[in-house]
Structures are given as structure tokens and as C-alpha cells.
Amino acid sequence: MSMISGYHHLTLSTDGAQEDFDFYTKALGLHSVKRTVLFDGVLPVYHLYYGAKNGDASTIITTFPFRKPGVYGRRGSNQSKVVQQAIPIGASEFWVNRLNARGIKAHKFTRFGLDRVGFDHPCGIPHELVENPGDTRQPITNDAQGIGPEHGIRGIYGAVVSVMDRAAMDDFLTIALPLKKEGDNHEGLMFSVPNGDGPRAMVEVLHEPDVAQGTWTLAGGTIHHLALNTGDEENQLKLRAHIEGLGFTDISEQKDRLYFKSCYVRSPGGALFELAWTVPKGWAMDEPADAIGKTLVFPPWFEDRKQEMIDGLEPATFE
Numbered sequence: 001m002s003m004i005s006g007y008h009h010l011t012l013s014t015d016g017a018q019e020d021f022d023f024y025t026k027a028l029g030l031h032s033v034k035r036t037v038l039f040d041g042v043l044p045v046y047h048l049y050y051g052a053k054n055g056d057a058s059t060i061i062t063t064f065p066f067r068k069p070g071v072y073g074r075r076g077s078n079q080s081k082v083v084q085q086a087i088p089i090g091a092s093e094f095w096v097n098r099l100n101a102r103g104i105k106a107h108k109f110t111r112f113g114l115d116r117v118g119f120d121h122p123c124g125i126p127h128e129l130v131e132n133p134g135d136t137r138q139p140i141t142n143d144a145q146g147i148g149p150e151h152g153i154r155g156i157y158g159a160v161v162s163v164m165d166r167a168a169m170d171d172f173l174t175i176a177l178p179l180k181k182e183g184d185n186h187e188g189l190m191f192s193v194p195n196g197d198g199p200r201a202m203v204e205v206l207h208e209p210d211v212a213q214g215t216w217t218l219a220g221g222t223i224h225h226l227a228l229n230t231g232d233e234e235n236q237l238k239l240r241a242h243i244e245g246l247g248f249t250d251i252s253e254q255k256d257r258l259y260f261k262s263c264y265v266r267s268p269g270g271a272l273f274e275l276a277w278t279v280p281k282g283w284a285m286d287e288p289a290d291a292i293g294k295t296l297v298f299p300p301w302f303e304d305r306k307q308e309m310i311d312g313l314e315p316a317t318f319e
Contacts, residue, residue, distance in 0.1 A: 012062070
């Protein structure tokens with residue numbers, strides 16, 4: 001039995017907080033799931049979470065808007081480069097028209113036999129909406145934004161990772177995690193993430209040996225990590241031990257993210273992966289379960305810095 005059950009979330013470093021919030025909640029119709037701050041380091045930076053209304057794992061996109069501190073990165077190889085979300089079959093035209101009408105340049109194309117919509121986040125990070133026939137999750141609807149069940153995003157489909165050494169990444173994904181190789185052709189490599197009887201999700205790999213190295217740090221305009229769901233602590237620690245035992249020692253100890261527990265591992269190609277599981281209270285740890293993502297909340301260990309951090313955050317209206 002696999003110690004992975006799909007994706008948990010994807011995390012990006014973006015630019016402006018307001019444009020980020022409007023992009024995910026208004027253009028894409030996701031819901032605000034949590035609004036807090038970066039738990040690591042000392043910079044007062046928002047950590048914004050978007051997804052299904054009740055915050056289901058596998059639907060969550062999280063961002064660190066870095067406009068206020070002015071920290072920016074470089075997109076390149078040995079780095080995750082495209083955020084992918086699943087949509088219902090036949091929904092591509094709706095999204096192409098909707099996004100273009102909102103000034104977000106979008107186009108339809110096909111890769112690995114699946115129809116997709118390609119477009120960019122305002123900070124430049126490429127995104128795709130993928131018509132995935134194996135996904136049975138209920139679409140995320142948003143009446144206020146005019147998105148119904150026939151078009152709504154179902155959740156995470158996956159991500160595209162750029163590498164210089166395809167063989168090393170192949171070994172890591174199939175032996176260390178492990179994922180299953182589903183495709184290997186001129187378009188790249190495709191690996192499925194175990195999901196039991198649930199939706200299919202992927203990691204797609206592009207071999208780009210001539211593309212310059214991308215940034216690995218938290219820096220605006222880049223994807224920081226892909227988080228896989230271990231379901232519980234036992235699976236997380238077993239998988240961590242398995243990965244470390246193979247010699248992938250660039251792996252962290254468990255970190256407390258309040259709503260979930262995490263371990264991070266750097267793949268040979270450089271892309272960062274997280275092993276995560278949601279704690280029992282989850283998003284309702286500090287907000288009512290039926291009103292998550294409505295207020296700015298801080299972890300207990302930042303209580304003494306709360307006003308200082310509020311004063312240092314970028315102004316934005318989350319409505």
C-alpha cells in the first residue's frame with residue numbers, strides 16, 4: 001500500500017498580494033482557505049491559501065506574495081515551473097474565453113493526449129488547466145464569480161518540473177517517492193501520484209539541459225515546492241526514513257505548520273518536494289470550520305510579534 005495519497009498542496013512565491021488574491025479567487029473561482037504569514041524567518045510576508053470551500057487536501061494552492069520585501073527569483077531548469085489544476089472534460093473553451101475576457105492571455109493546447117488551457121499568473125508563473133478524464137472530484141463552484149459545476153476547477157492535477165538530468169529525476173520519482181511512470185516521449189516524462197481509488201494526479205518532467213539554473217529560495221515569481229499527502233504521521237515518517245535510507249539526505253526533520261506537519265526533500269534535479277499530512281483540527285485550528293479563510297491569523301509562536309508583522313505586511317483588501 002502506498003504511503004502517498006495524492007497531492008496535499010502546491011506552494012508558490014508570487015508578487016503583489018492583491019493581484020494574487022484576485023487571480024485565484026476572482027479569475028479562477030477558488031475560495032480563501034487561510035490567510036496567515038510566513039512561518040519561517042523574520043520577514044512579514046503573507047501566506048495565502050486557496051482551494052475548495054472546506055479546504056480539501058489536493059485542492060490547495062498556497063502563495064507567499066513578495067512584493068513588499070522585494071525579493072524576486074529566476075525561473076529556470078532544475079526547478080518546478082508550471083502549476084496544473086484539473087477541470088471537467090469539455091471545459092477548456094469556457095476557460096479560454098473567461099480568462100481572455102479578463103485580460104489574462106490564455107490558449108488551448110494538448111500534451112500527453114490531454115486538452116489544456118495555458119496562461120500565466122500575474123507574476124509570470126505558468127499555469128495550466130487540464131481536462132483529466134480520471135478525475136472524479138466535485139468541481140469547485142463559485143456562484144459569486146459565475147463558475148458552476150460544469151466548468152469549476154476540481155483541484156490539483158500536478159506540476160511540471162524542469163530538469164537537466166532526466167535519468168536522476170526518473171530514479172528519484174520512481175524509487176524514492178515512489179510514483180509510477182506513465183509516459184516517456186518527445187513531450188517529456190509523466191509520473192502518476194498514487195491516489196487509491198480517487199482522482200489521478202501527475203508530475204510531468206521536461207528535459208531542459210540548456211536552460212539556466214532556476215532559483216531554489218523563497219523568491220517572487222517562482223514555484224517553491226510540491227506537497228504530497230501522506231495521510232497521517234506514520235506514513236510520513238516511514239516515507240521519510242525510506243527516502244533518507246536511499247541516500248537522499250537533503251531531507252528535513254518534521255516541521256510544525258500548525259494546520260499540517262511537513263518534511264521537505266530536495267530532489268537530485270533541485271525541485272523541492274514536501275511530505276505533508278493534515279492534523280485533526282486542520283483549518284479549523286484558529287477559525288470556525290464554516291468560516292475559514294476570513295480573517296488574518298497568526299501561529300501561537302508569533303503572538304508577541306503580531307502587531308509588528310501586521311504593520312510590515314503589504315496593504316491589500318481580501319474581499
